[in-house]
Amino acid sequence: MADTLENINPKLYKKIDDRQVTADDENEDIVDEFDSREIFDLIRNINDPEHPLTLEELNIVEQSLIEVDNEKNKINVQFTPTIPHCSMVTLIGLSICTQLLRALPARFKINVQIKPGTHSSESAVNKQLADKERIAAALENGYLVEVINQCVFIK
Amino acid sequence: MMACPMSSVFAEKLSVAFKDDNALIAECLDIALEIQKGHTKLVGLVEELGPFLTDKDVTLRLKGLIALSTVLSHLPKDFLNEIELNFITTFYCDRLKDHHSLIPAVLCGILAIVQMDNLPQDSPSRLFGVMFQHVHCQSHIRQDRKKIYLIFESLLRNRSGDLKAMGPDFVYDVISAMDGEKDPRNLMFLFNMLPYFIKEFPLGHLTEEMFEVIACYFPVDFETTAGKELDITRDAITKALVSCLCAIPQFAEFCIPLITEKLDSDLKLAKLDSLYLLSKGASTFGVDGLKNHLQELWPVLRKEVMSNGDPQIKNTGLEALRELVKALHSNSTVRQSFVEKIITDTRGSLCDVQLSLYWPAEKVLESVATADKDSCIQVLRAIVPLCLGQYSSKTATSDKVALIETLNSFIAISESYNFTIGSLPELTWTDIPYLYLNELTTQDTELKKKILFGLTVQKRSLNELHRTSLYDRISSEIERMNNEIRGVCHTSLLSFGQLYPNEILSVINNKLSVDIDSVESAVITCRLEALTAVARVPELGPEVLAKIVAVATSNNSEKSLAALSCLRKLVSTRNNDFDIHSFLYKEYNAIDRLVTSETGDFNQRLNLISNICRFIVRQLDVEDQQAVVNRYTDILINKISENNVVLLEGLLTPLRRNVYIQNSDTLLENLCNLAICSTSVDARRVSCKLISVLINKMEDGEHLERILNCMRERITDVLESEDSDINTKRATVSLHTWLTKAVITKGSWSSQDYLNYQLNMLRNDRVGYDAALAFTSLADKSEDTLTEENFCNIKIFYKQRIFQNVIQLNSTFDSESRQNYLIAITHLLQEVPHELLFMHLTQLVPLLVESLALDNGELILSTLTTLKFLLKTKNNVFLDQAQAFIPKFLKLSTYKEMKVRITALECLLSYCNYPTISILPFKQDVLDKLATPIDDRKRLVRKVAAQTRTRWFLVGSPGEPK
Structure with a gap:
């Protein structure tokens, strides 16, 4: 495996601390809205397909690149590939999509895209990730599902 | 000699006993006793047995031999003389050539005689000569093979000189005899014995054969479950085998290729064992054995310590690397060029602290540096400039933290060799204490903590000027409201206090005053905590404790509470350096001071005092306890009140049973x-x-x-x-x-x-x-x-x-x-x-199911909490009851109280660790029903719900974690 890695020694980023539990969080009467940190917590521990590292450690996902609109039921996530010609980019996008589809209520429309200007085949990949049917088809592929499941399994 | 009258009946008795093995053994024991007492002679027995031993019928011959061997094995080791043993040796040598079914009995006899004191000098060689020629060890059953090994071991222990005289043929015969052994018990026995043999006997041209015959077991492939009954673990066999594989320096040329080959395997155990073998072997193989292999060894080792994600392999690899460098110590040219190679290969990763291989590379150099002082110096020359250079150019604090952490590790290593980084000629330009003290002004907590820690590590190398400056910083940091920094400051004070008690005492007196009239409470609390941290240092204890008690017994309630909390913290733990309890009671009369200072109007204070008294009284002996009781109880019992009962509890609870209460x-x-x-x-x-x-x-x-x-x-x-x-x-x-x-x-x-x-x-x-x-x-x-x-x-x-x-x-x-x-x-x-719960699980589980059905939130919650714990046991009873539990948990995941919802979801998550086949039928239902909790109004519930739902998606899917 080490011989075929595209980026053997990527830069590492610090993990953020666990979210502090507030008094409001424990108050039964207060309704908590979904926010970008909550979405970030769902995807930051997804494993990178190549390295024994998480998407957060590689700075592929960032809280600041997540938008949540509770009223319109919309969630936008942008991610940054480690290098502009990274061949794993579709797989990473699919893993983020899959994790969010499984963990979030169906009322949300989830949109996962590459951060503009960070990948050579950005538009092609974005088109794939925006196409629900293509995602569904990808998740029919046993081999692909296996790899994605390994990525989204959080230890 | 003529046989005694008694022995004439041997033959008769034995021929009866031949029909029953147990009776035969009993009979032989009797005979052995007779012979010992001198009632009969061994020769007589042999004569009597003559007809059996020469009978045409193999079974009769066998019985005769069993009888003789059994008798021999029950005779004392010094009983037979050399002539008798010579005769018996000849006899058994002949028997070895007899029918193969007699061999087990022959081996018994030989095993008995080789342990005897007067065995003639030529017997071992005669016995082995015939034995190796006529007995093919591996075609016998396990017990008989073991006997051969036992004979071998016995002679090895007592007659190794005689065996050595047999020359290389003997070595060859030993190798052939054990070649192909499969039984773990026998292997364990052999592996424990062989290192001695290998070290003692010149192997000559058979070195490689010897190595190969044991190397084929490496890495050990052995099921621990099978070993349970045998009381042998894989680990134990591996350890024994490894000490054979690296028994002598000559094995290096075969062993190192073996290590490189097995390190390349995909099996974790093979990697671990190889690294372990390298760790153990390095010192035996030495520079001569290792130097020609370093070229091939380093790349495979590098792969494991740099890129392997498994921490166990990584750490074992680092250990092996350390041993390897250590073993090169005697030849500085070889060592130096090897270390240089390592530094060259890791430098690329170390030049940017953000790279993912930075830490693995740093750990590699740490390992090398801990091997010996020279390697440490060589590593320091490379890493220190890299760190300092980056420290001045990097702007992100997280990077600075990592760099300081690296410096701290290497400072600690050089401290362990008793030198400072600045004392190295190439590094005199660095002024690490200055850099650290300077950077202490940083606002970042994490960085400040690391710097303080680093300064504490180099406490012996700081000069007085540095120390004074550091004490100033610490004294002001102590009063800031940052808990983490305060904690590190306390550790640091304690560290310096142990080394320079007088300096810290003067810091306490001049900078950390706890005068209740002039210092405000927030500050006094911080200072009291700092005093508490150093109260265990014997030189500081008395003075510091007096200060704390003075505040504790003052009439300023806020300040005294703070001091009391510190006191309680001190007395609640035992410590060996300085007996705080005895000092407080005897030298300082603290109980009196505390009890009389009690004003009776303040609950929290009362509880603290009671608690402190309890800890102090608990450590007193009977006489002192009795004195305490006599002094206080009379007063307290007669006018017992809601207030002083608390004090009374503190004083009376820890009394020894023989203290008398009037x-x-x-x-x-x-x-x-x-x-x-x-x-x-x-x-x-x-x-x-x-x-x-x-x-x-x-x-x-x-x-x-x-x-x-x-x-x-x-x-x-x-x-x-x-x-x-x-x-x-x-x-x-x-x-x-x-x-x-x-x-x-x-x-x-x-x-x-x-x-x-x-x-x-x-x-x-x-x-x-x-x-x-x-x-x-x-x-x-x-x-x-x-x-x-x-x-x-x-x-x-x-x-x-x-x-x-x-x-x-x-x-x-x-x-x-x-x-x-x-x-x-x-x-x-x-x-x-x-353990008690597990014993009664089957009775308990129905009760738990019943509790979940009642509509009592508190009952449900405590039941779920218990279940959450019990489910981790993966007991079968939960599989049987899955039909009852899983739907119930799903229902409770929307219960009105959030704690119930959360715990029910956690229980559902626990079920994912049960066998897929049993929980798969519930999967679809769980996924459907959990669509509601993932949209719960409370975020804490959603968090567990999402975790649980995404985990259940994996159940029975490709890539499911095992």
């Missing part, structure tokens, strides 16, 4: 009044506890019985009376619980009676619920009253007794009292030892 009856009566009638919850609780301790320490007998009956009567009166208010009734439930606990922990005769009464209270329609909750304190895990430290009488199985009693009465509680009973059980479950 007027204890009056005391108990007063306490009983307080326990039932006091309006203060605290006073009631404390009184109950004190009664419990006193009763527990009393001797069983009429006196105790009378006191108990008296209290029981009062309790019953209150419970049955219509007039008593609910609070009084609750107080009596609590009192009875503590009485039950007192008698049951000491295993008193009245335990059963009290337990029955306790259980019956569950049926009480007014306080049944309170009685149920009281079961928590009955088996309280965090008990600090009835404990052995307080010299109470505690029987180990008392919780078991309570638990079994409660379980047995399952069927007697129905309708109204049923819920109380279930509450009592679930509360009890959280307190009893886990």
